[in-house]
Amino acid sequence: MSEKTRRLANKKTRTETGLDYVVSALNLLTPFGSKLIKEQKPYFPGQERELRAELERVQRMVEIAAANEREISVLQETFMMMKDNSFTIERSARAALSVVEIFEIKSLLLLIDKVRKTADRVLLPEEFVPGDITDLLNVLDPGKDRLNTFYIYDSFSEKLAQLRREKKELERESRKEKKKRANELRATTGLNLTPKFDITISKSDAERVKMIEEISELIKSEEDYMSVTYTLAPSEADGLTQKKMDEITADIEEEELKVREELSAEIHKWEDVLLDGCERIGRLDITLAKALLAIRRNCVMPQIANEHVVEFTDGRHLQVEEIIRKKGGEYCPVSISLAQGVTCITGANMGGKTVSLKLVGMIAIMAQYGYFVPAASARIGLSNFMQILIGDSQSIERGLSSFGSEMEELKEMMDNSRDRSLLLIDEIASGTNPVEGLALTKSITDYLKQQPFISLITTHFEAVTDDRDVVNMQVTGLANADFDRLDKELRYANRRERINIIQKYMDYRLTRVDDNREVPKDALNIAKMLGIDTNIIEKAKQYLNN
Numbered sequence: 001m002s003e004k005t006r007r008l009a010n011k012k013t014r015t016e017t018g019l020d021y022v023v024s025a026l027n028l029l030t031p032f033g034s035k036l037i038k039e040q041k042p043y044f045p046g047q048e049r050e051l052r053a054e055l056e057r058v059q060r061m062v063e064i065a066a067a068n069e070r071e072i073s074v075l076q077e078t079f080m081m082m083k084d085n086s087f088t089i090e091r092s093a094r095a096a097l098s099v100v101e102i103f104e105i106k107s108l109l110l111l112i113d114k115v116r117k118t119a120d121r122v123l124l125p126e127e128f129v130p131g132d133i134t135d136l137l138n139v140l141d142p143g144k145d146r147l148n149t150f151y152i153y154d155s156f157s158e159k160l161a162q163l164r165r166e167k168k169e170l171e172r173e174s175r176k177e178k179k180k181r182a183n184e185l186r187a188t189t190g191l192n193l194t195p196k197f198d199i200t201i202s203k204s205d206a207e208r209v210k211m212i213e214e215i216s217e218l219i220k221s222e223e224d225y226m227s228v229t230y231t232l233a234p235s236e237a238d239g240l241t242q243k244k245m246d247e248i249t250a251d252i253e254e255e256e257l258k259v260r261e262e263l264s265a266e267i268h269k270w271e272d273v274l275l276d277g278c279e280r281i282g283r284l285d286i287t288l289a290k291a292l293l294a295i296r297r298n299c300v301m302p303q304i305a306n307e308h309v310v311e312f313t314d315g316r317h318l319q320v321e322e323i324i325r326k327k328g329g330e331y332c333p334v335s336i337s338l339a340q341g342v343t344c345i346t347g348a349n350m351g352g353k354t355v356s357l358k359l360v361g362m363i364a365i366m367a368q369y370g371y372f373v374p375a376a377s378a379r380i381g382l383s384n385f386m387q388i389l390i391g392d393s394q395s396i397e398r399g400l401s402s403f404g405s406e407m408e409e410l411k412e413m414m415d416n417s418r419d420r421s422l423l424l425i426d427e428i429a430s431g432t433n434p435v436e437g438l439a440l441t442k443s444i445t446d447y448l449k450q451q452p453f454i455s456l457i458t459t460h461f462e463a464v465t466d467d468r469d470v471v472n473m474q475v476t477g478l479a480n481a482d483f484d485r486l487d488k489e490l491r492y493a494n495r496r497e498r499i500n501i502i503q504k505y506m507d508y509r510l511t512r513v514d515d516n517r518e519v520p521k522d523a524l525n526i527a528k529m530l531g532i533d534t535n536i537i538e539k540a541k542q543y544l545n546n
Contacts, residue, residue, distance in 0.1 A: 008042040009365060009386040010412075016388045017361030017424075021319045022371060025297075026289040029079035032282025033289065040286075042368045045382045045420055048304050054370040055301050060125060061291035062372075068122040072288070075122075078114045079285055083107075089274050092267040096260040102140065103150035105267055105274075109137040110148055112277055115284075128284035130277030136270045140263065152256050156263075160255040167248045174241045178232055185217055185232075198231040290371055299372035302363070305381040308420045310338040310364050310454060314376035317359040321374070333376070334359060334510055336473065342448050342455045344465050345510065347475030353458040354390070356475075356510060357424050360456055361388050364422055381420075383454075387413045388424040403429070410444075419452040426458050438463060445470060465513070473510040 014020050028034050043051035065072050085108050088101045097105070112130050119129045138144060142155045154161035182193045191212070193199050199218070201209050203226060212218055212230055222229040234242070267274075293299065297318055314333035321331040334356050336343075345353045363373045367380040389409045391402065406428060413423060428444060429437035438461045448455040449469050457464070465472035 006044065008044070008368065008383070013361065013386055013388045014365070016390055017358055017365050017386075018317060018319045019362065019365045019369065022293070022362075022366060025318070026286070026293055028285055028289050029076055030082045030281055030285045031084035032082070032278045033079075033285030035084070036279070036282040037286055040369060042365070043370065043382060044368075045308075045384055048306060048382060051368070051370060051382070052304050055304070055372070057125065057127075057287055058290045058294065058370070058372060059301050061287050062294055064122050064124065065288065065291050065295060071118055071122045075115065075118045075288070078111050078118070079281070081107075082111055082281070084278075086275060086278060089267065089271055092264045093271065095264065096257060097264045097267065099150065099152065099260070102260065102263055102267075106137070106140045106150050107148055108274070109133050109140065110146060112274075112281070113137060113146075115281060124284070128280055128287065130280050131273045133270065133273065133277065136266065136273075139266050152259050156259045157255055160252065160259065163248055163252045163255060167245060167252065170241055170245050170248070174238065174245075177235070177237055177241075181217065181232060181235070185215075189215060191215075191218075193232065196231075198229055200227050200229045202227050294372035297374060299374050300377060302367040302373045302375075302378040302380045304367070305379050308340055308381040308383065308452075308454060310336070310360055310380055310422065312336065312363050312373065312375040312378035312380075315359050315363055315378070316374040317355055317362055318374050320355050320358075332509060336360060336510055338454050338456060340452060340454055341469065341471065342445050342457065343471040343473055344445070345456065345458045345473045345475065346460075346462050346465060353475060354426050357390075357426050357456060357458050358388070361386065361422070361424050383420050383422040384418050385416055385421040386424075387416065387421075388426070389413055389428065390424075390426040417451065417453060421451075421453040423448065423453050423455045425455065427460060428457065434461075437461065442467075472513040474513045476509050476511055 009017075009019075023037060023040075026037065028037060043054070083104065085104050088097065088104060091097065091101075092105075112133055115130060116132065118124075137146075140150065141147075142153060152160070154164060178197050182197055186192055189211075191199055198221060199212075200222075201212060203209065209228060217233055218230040219233045220228060221231040302312075313335040315335065316331050316333050324331050332352075334352075336356070338360065345356055347353055363375060363378055364380055364383065365386060366373050367378065368382055368386075373380075387409075389406065391405070410425075410428065413425075417423065425444075429440040441457075441459055441461050441464050445455075445457065445464055445467065448457075449467075464470065
């Protein structure tokens, strides 16, 4: 498989693990960064060195951002003013750019210049600094006033300057002649024309309208239902002057076109520098956004291992953490260590098994895309393939049962898996009868044990973990809860409050189980606390003991 077509994870896996959430949380401010992030590729086994270099760049940006808050704020403001002018830059090779387009290029140059100056002050790595465009900026801004405006200045062409002077002189002479005629008209008729050499008369003043209609020096120029506007009729001299002005205007437009062609050709000479500068700014935008996300969400640089492992302490799923914090709660971090083989997470519903599964995927995939990860520490070995198998509402909508959906996804997972795959399976076969479900889960586990994968499975089928080759991670759950205190809180709570209270007492941390100790029966405890009849609970315990 070529690097171009190689895929680490499908769309569903990127969504369910939270990678899409992380990307959307990046505060990208330039069109260049937004474009490049869509093209981001993960690092694969064999590219550990390149990934470590990327993470070091993010770490350097974290240090720069922490030490230069004001300068980084200025840099972000500069980013927000940028537009994607790449098409205009490329068009300069084959066409004369318009005044507006040249203005936009000048605006881009001014912003690039600001980025370069900020880069000097905060010591940005050279790879993020766009090339020096001062010479091109001086061409488009001959006065070197560095204002965000553009005009085809007289200094661009002496011929153009001369033509404009001639036109201005003709306009001055024309106005002088019209002013003289307006004064003569006032002297003979008493009419005062405006500086535009016109006069507006209400139609209700019929006598005055009739009088003006008989004055040959005035002609009707505008009319509505209430008034009529008359303007000074052009004289023979006006006609000759206008003819000269039209000729000069045509010459000016021709000369301005030549200037625009010359400026466009000059911009084209800088095409490679400008496009490279835009790309560098885009990469700077992304790296800075990664660094600020790491600071904002308390993420750390993962250690990249050569062997295939996923290990982290006090990991947090960013999307779930945000939801919990908005409700005023506190996220319970989870630690885990995974290597080649099968690990099962067991525990009752409400125990956070699925979130832990997604958390493993989030930290692994974030690291592989060059992000800092939400944990106290992490050590990640790169995967060739990742996939999460979790409830698929789209397959159900197509008419498949939940079990059918699982089998469809399981086939896709097995068909695409290869060495160093990370497979995350959430309660497989829970949608069928328990006997077949257990058999299928154990069979899948037996198969995965023989493969060069890291496989993490959440399951209710605790018998799966009887195999000594399967690592059993158990959710602590309510094992250490103060049930007397919990009962008091639940006594007068409503239905919704009871759920929240129980979740508050749940311990979502994972503990490795290496012996045959009894698995905590949190499901029965939760059912009892939520008001299920005591007789039902006791009968269930009898069945468990048989």
